[in-house]
Amino acid sequence: MGVGRRMKKQGPPPPLDESLVTKKRKVPLPENGVAKKRRTSGEELGTRPTKALAGKPANSGLKHSTKGSFGNGKKRQADKKNGSVKENAVGNARARTTPVSKEVLDGEVSEDEDGVDDPDIMEDELEGVAVGGLDALGSSDDEDLVGADEFLDSDSDVVDSDTEMRRGMWSDEDDEDAEEKLTAANIVGLSGRLDAQTAQDDLNAQAELEEDAMRTNIAGDRPKILADSDDDSEAGGTKLAPDLQLLRTRITDTIRVLDDFAKLAEEGRSRAEYTAQILKDICAYYGYSPFLAEKLYNLFPPREAFAFFEANESLRPVVLRTNTLRTHRRQLAQALINRGVTLEPVGKWSKVGLQVFESQVPLGATPEYLAGHYILQAASSFLPVMVLAPQEHERVLDMAAAPGGKTTHIAALMKNTGCIFANDANKNRAKGLIGNIHRLGAKNTIVCNYDALEFPKVIGGFDRVLLDAPCSGTGVIAKDASVKTNKTEKDFMRLPHLQKQLLLAAIDSVDHASKTGGYIVYSTCSVTVEENEQVVQYALNKRPNVKLVSTGLTFGKEGFTSYMGKTFHPSLKETRRYYPHAYNVDGFFVSKFKKVGPTAANATGAHVGAGDGVKADAADGKVDHTPVTDGEEQADDFGGFDDEEDQVYIERARKTSLRRKGTDPKSRKSSAKTNGTTDKARDVPKVTEETVATSNGDAKADATEKSPKTVHASKKKEAGLKKSVARR
Numbered sequence: 098m099g100v101g102r103r104m105k106k107q108g109p110p111p112p113l114d115e116s117l118v119t120k121k122r123k124v125p126l127p128e129n130g131v132a133k134k135r136r137t138s139g140e141e142l143g144t145r146p147t148k149a150l151a152g153k154p155a156n157s158g159l160k161h162s163t164k165g166s167f168g169n170g171k172k173r174q175a176d177k178k179n180g181s182v183k184e185n186a187v188g189n190a191r192a193r194t195t196p197v198s199k200e201v202l203d204g205e206v207s208e209d210e211d212g213v214d215d216p217d218i219m220e221d222e223l224e225g226v227a228v229g230g231l232d233a234l235g236s237s238d239d240e241d242l243v244g245a246d247e248f249l250d251s252d253s254d255v256v257d258s259d260t261e262m263r264r265g266m267w268s269d270e271d272d273e274d275a276e277e278k279l280t281a282a283n284i285v286g287l288s289g290r291l292d293a294q295t296a297q298d299d300l301n302a303q304a305e306l307e308e309d310a311m312r313t314n315i316a317g318d319r320p321k322i323l324a325d326s327d328d329d330s331e332a333g334g335t336k337l338a339p340d341l342q343l344l345r346t347r348i349t350d351t352i353r354v355l356d357d358f359a360k361l362a363e364e365g366r367s368r369a370e371y372t373a374q375i376l377k378d379i380c381a382y383y384g385y386s387p388f389l390a391e392k393l394y395n396l397f398p399p400r401e402a403f404a405f406f407e408a409n410e411s412l413r414p415v416v417l418r419t420n421t422l423r424t425h426r427r428q429l430a431q432a433l434i435n436r437g438v439t440l441e442p443v444g445k446w447s448k449v450g451l452q453v454f455e456s457q458v459p460l461g462a463t464p465e466y467l468a469g470h471y472i473l474q475a476a477s478s479f480l481p482v483m484v485l486a487p488q489e490h491e492r493v494l495d496m497a498a499a500p501g502g503k504t505t506h507i508a509a510l511m512k513n514t515g516c517i518f519a520n521d522a523n524k525n526r527a528k529g530l531i532g533n534i535h536r537l538g539a540k541n542t543i544v545c546n547y548d549a550l551e552f553p554k555v556i557g558g559f560d561r562v563l564l565d566a567p568c569s570g571t572g573v574i575a576k577d578a579s580v581k582t583n584k585t586e587k588d589f590m591r592l593p594h595l596q597k598q599l600l601l602a603a604i605d606s607v608d609h610a611s612k613t614g615g616y617i618v619y620s621t622c623s624v625t626v627e628e629n630e631q632v633v634q635y636a637l638n639k640r641p642n643v644k645l646v647s648t649g650l651t652f653g654k655e656g657f658t659s660y661m662g663k664t665f666h667p668s669l670k671e672t673r674r675y676y677p678h679a680y681n682v683d684g685f686f687v688s689k690f691k692k693v694g695p696t697a698a699n700a701t702g703a704h705v706g707a708g709d710g711v712k713a714d715a716a717d718g719k720v721d722h723t724p725v726t727d728g729e730e731q732a733d734d735f736g737g738f739d740d741e742e743d744q745v746y747i748e749r750a751r752k753t754s755l756r757r758k759g760t761d762p763k764s765r766k767s768s769a770k771t772n773g774t775t776d777k778a779r780d781v782p783k784v785t786e787e788t789v790a791t792s793n794g795d796a797k798a799d800a801t802e803k804s805p806k807t808v809h810a811s812k813k814k815e816a817g818l819k820k821s822v823a824r825r
């Protein structure tokens with residue numbers, strides 16, 4: 098039986114209080130009940146699988162997850178009968194820690210192979226599924242953006258009334274009989290259990306606070322934190338193995354001091370000394386490199402930083418996205434419940450997400466999975482596509498698309514109309530992309546395998562472009578702990594540089610005159626300012642023809658408008674940041690641009706010219722190797738091409754090609770003219786291995802012999818080609 102971890106429901110966290118930051122999950126469980134309970138309540142921040150202790154109930158927090166839970170009613174009835182809610186909860190959670198068969202999961206969801214920078218790696222790395230509850234399934238599978246209140250209230254939306262619960266779950270359906278039966282069995286027991294759990298959690302939190310206050314002797318006294326000399330071998334020093342409990346205590350004590358420095362700091366000690374100490378302790382306790390620990394610590398006030406580091410020790414909830422091209426969420430939920438899956442809607446902010454709490458089957462191998470009824474996808478990965486808001490019949494570019502979680506989401510929102518170009522530079526990952534596109538039944542999608550910097554020369558004039566950029570993955574450390582140590586200063590220069598160039602290419606690939614769109618969405622699963630606000634600011638500097646607009650996601654934290662002495666454009670507040678500790682989702686950044694005019698002829702950027710100019714980056718003072726335009730290209734809707742001029746180059750290239758093949762171009766001229774489709778058919782962008790049928794179901798784009806590298810060499814030729822493809 099595949100079972101998994103219990104998780105907190107997606108949604109806002111409780112305020113950052115001591116109950117969040119004084120858990121001692123590294124400390125062996127005391128035998129007394131208080132400590133056990135405290136751990137249970139401490140699941141506010143989820144599990145810490147990498148450092149879990151034997152005997153510790155994994156993710157047993159029921160506070161958020163059981164309310165309105167949706168699953169096999171038998172278990173809940175049993176719970177109710179027993180009346181010993183707490184014991185059941187803990188016991189069940191312990192029993193549920195056995196991971197889902199990795200082999201089976203891998204067999205079906207391994208499209209995303211490296212995935213370090215990919216929030217959707219959840220699909221590949223899933224080792225277990227959670228146990229838990231449910232509130233309201235949305236009313237429709239048509240996904241709309243929803244406001245902050247709905248997101249933030251996603252926990253409190255749950256109502257105790259049987260009637261209201263059912264209405265919330267299935268309000269889009271008339272025939273609710275089945276659902277009534279399904280849920281009625283759960284509701285009374287769940288409601289009572291939740292109340293008991295809530296009361297217990299409050300007690301636990303209080304007990305924990307008192308315990309900490311006593312042990313650290315901080316209630317009233319100035320804690321002794323800083324060593325008199327450099328010798329701190331007592332806790333995190335190098336002489337002995339670090340004492341994790343002492344380290345943790347010192348971290349929490351230091352946070353208290355930094356919170357109330359005037360009152361609690363030792364005399365003659367500076368804030369910098371305490372900061373240095375806490376950074377050292379964070380490195381020792383959580384295993385970060387000093388470089389990355391400082392970078393991440395600086396994003397938050399000390400107490401929130403601690404919550405962030407803590408949250409990185411727990412996996413986020415397992416979430417699946419209903420593929421509305423193949424099914425409805427209600428039907429999918431029913432089918433999975435019948436297989437022994439406990440799930441609930443991810444929150445009102447999405448009408449297609451289901452959070453899984455427990456499963457008796459491997460979620461990557463169910464018939465529904467194989468039939469493409471859902472994809473395992475981190476909740477935060479829904480956001481960029483919701484922000485992109487693709488419309489039916491549009492042309493959309495997904496610049497860095499593998500393994501296709503967002504591409505297939507876009508296809509679903511477009512109801513398989515229009516056309517999506519799903520590009521990824523990594524051929525192996527592109528294979529996974531193709532697999533997902535087929536499995537999920539996206540029929541309006543063409544897969545290509547270019548370095549996205551080649552756009553818009555490959556093809557441009559899109560209504561919308563999504564750039565879900567390669568990044569450092571500092572938002573998904575819970576999934577990939579290697580990020581803690583393997584990201585260096587060099588990465589935070591190399592990646593932002595690439596991201597900046599990719600973003601310019603994305604902007605230049607959009608048709609500013611699009612009647613329905615003209616939007617670019619830039620997202621990363623990183624939380625660093627270098628990869629987010631600084632990249633956006635760079636684009637604003639380089640492309641005055643774009644402006645930031647609202648993401649429509651009124652939940653999430655505003656992007657920085659200033660950070661460590663750097664000031665960004667005030668509109669950066671339109672961007673959104675997501676943190677694991679704040680919303681129980683992967684760390685994420687989303688921004689949305691509107692293109693309001695053509696890219697200037699003298700604009701510089703990844704797509705422009707093949708020059709080698711090197712100039713200073715006005716935004717951050719770093720050297721920018723952006724090629725400088727030779728001024729040949731004219732601005733147009735696609736960002737600098739001219740049809741007539743292109744035609745000359747195309748013709749010249751055609752002749753050259755014929756000559757190379759030993760054919761006299763003059764002898765072929767008339768046939769080329771009479772058969773105007775010849776070049777067009779040959780010149781569509783290189784399509785990876787296979788081409789997906791377009792929306793009418795029969796049109797097949799031809800694969801070309803061109804390699805991505807040839808695109809760069811024949812830029813003028815491509816300029817015409819993109820037009821021809823665009824008109825297909």
Ligand SMILES: C[S@@+](CC[C@H](N)C(=O)[O-])C[C@H]1O[C@@H](n2cnc3c(N)ncnc32)[C@H](O)[C@@H]1O
Nearest residue numbers: 497498499500501502503522523548549565567
């Ligand atoms: C964050 S992942 C994309 C995840 C994808 N959007 C999804 O939702 O499934 C970033 C992707 O960018 C690709 N990539 C990296 N550099 C690229 C480049 N220069 N051009 C195009 N794709 C690139 C990587 O292969 C990787 O698949």
